[in-house]
Amino acid sequence: MPRFRLLVPVLLGAFALTACSDREAAAAAQAEARAAAAEQQAQEAEQGFGKAVAEENWALAKAQGDVLFMRWPDTEAAARVRERFDEVAAKAQAAREATRTAALWSYQSIAVKGGEQRSAAIDAREAVDTDGSGTGPVQLIFRDHPEWGRSSYLVLKAGDFDCYRGCRVNVAIDGGEPRRMAASRPDTDEAIAMFIEDERALWRLLDGAETLSIEFPVKAGGTRTAEFEVGGLDRTRMPGWD
Numbered sequence: 001m002p003r004f005r006l007l008v009p010v011l012l013g014a015f016a017l018t019a020c021s022d023r024e025a026a027a028a029a030q031a032e033a034r035a036a037a038a039e040q041q042a043q044e045a046e047q048g049f050g051k052a053v054a055e056e057n058w059a060l061a062k063a064q065g066d067v068l069f070m071r072w073p074d075t076e077a078a079a080r081v082r083e084r085f086d087e088v089a090a091k092a093q094a095a096r097e098a099t100r101t102a103a104l105w106s107y108q109s110i111a112v113k114g115g116e117q118r119s120a121a122i123d124a125r126e127a128v129d130t131d132g133s134g135t136g137p138v139q140l141i142f143r144d145h146p147e148w149g150r151s152s153y154l155v156l157k158a159g160d161f162d163c164y165r166g167c168r169v170n171v172a173i174d175g176g177e178p179r180r181m182a183a184s185r186p187d188t189d190e191a192i193a194m195f196i197e198d199e200r201a202l203w204r205l206l207d208g209a210e211t212l213s214i215e216f217p218v219k220a221g222g223t224r225t226a227e228f229e230v231g232g233l234d235r236t237r238m239p240g241w242d
Contacts, residue, residue: 042068042077049081049088058092065089101232115146120238124226125211130159131220138226140214142203142238150241152199154216154226161185161194162217169196170215173205183216203241206230 045068052061065085068078108119120142127135136157144150154161161167163185170178182197194216196202206212210231215223235242 038072039075039077042072042075045072046077046081053084053088058088058095061088062092098232101229102234104229104232105234107234107237112146117143117145118238119143120233122228122230122233125229126227128224128226130156130218130224133158138224140212140226140228142199142241144238144240150199151195152202153193153195154214156192158192160192160219162219163194167217169194169217170213171196171202171205172213173209174211175213178213178215200241203238206233207235207242 045064049061049064049068052058052064062085065081065088068075068081069085072078105120105122108117108121110117122140124138124140128138129135130138136159139155140152141155142150142152161183163183164187166182166184168180169183171181172178181202183194184197185194196214210229211227212230213225213227215225217223
């Protein structure tokens with residue numbers, strides 16, 4: 001009997017160790033299963049990322065990567081995607097910027113006497129105070145008319161240009177050195193417009209440019225500067241200009 005009493009604690013301790021070992025093994029198995037499931041889901045997201053990259057759908061690829069990093073950040077699939085993610089994110093940002101700047105331009109094609117008039121127009125990035133009454137839009141227009149030919153001009157909603165006898169405006173691309181270009185304000189009240197005489201040269205300057213700034217004289221005194229985000233111009237919408 002005394003020997004049996006001595007064995008009881010030993011047996012109970014053995015049972016406890018076995019139970020503890022079983023729980024640890026079960027927990028380890030569950031953790032391994034969760035990790036395997038996470039890796040499987042992460043691989044599916046990685047495949048979606050790769051498919052979007054192959055299709056050059058950079059916005060979707062970035063979104064796939066973002067979800068992967070948020071939900072399964074410690075997986076091998078996430079590590080593989082992370083190697084390419086910065087490049088994809090940069091391309092997604094560039095695509096968004098291209099879409100934004102393209103939307104800044106508006107195009108018209110209307111039937112007129114003698115054929116068709118085409119135009120491409122864009123508003124300045126920021127409104128400009130041209131006469132002290134407050135800021136207003138400044139618009140740049142390229143126009144192709146069957147009778148009047150090709151032209152480029154600025155349009156104001158208020159104030160006026162000081163260029164009735166002709167003047168020179170400063171034109172700069174992407175913050176570079178300005179170049180002087182001839183301009184003129186027609187003697188008409190139909191629109192507050194000032195033509196930049198060498199429309200072909202101005203059009204060529206925009207090729208590959210991101211920003212265009214034009215400094216022009218105003219009747220209120222001094223000069224004003226309008227800056228345009230021109231990078232989204234679709235040059236094919238104005239056939240014959242290139």
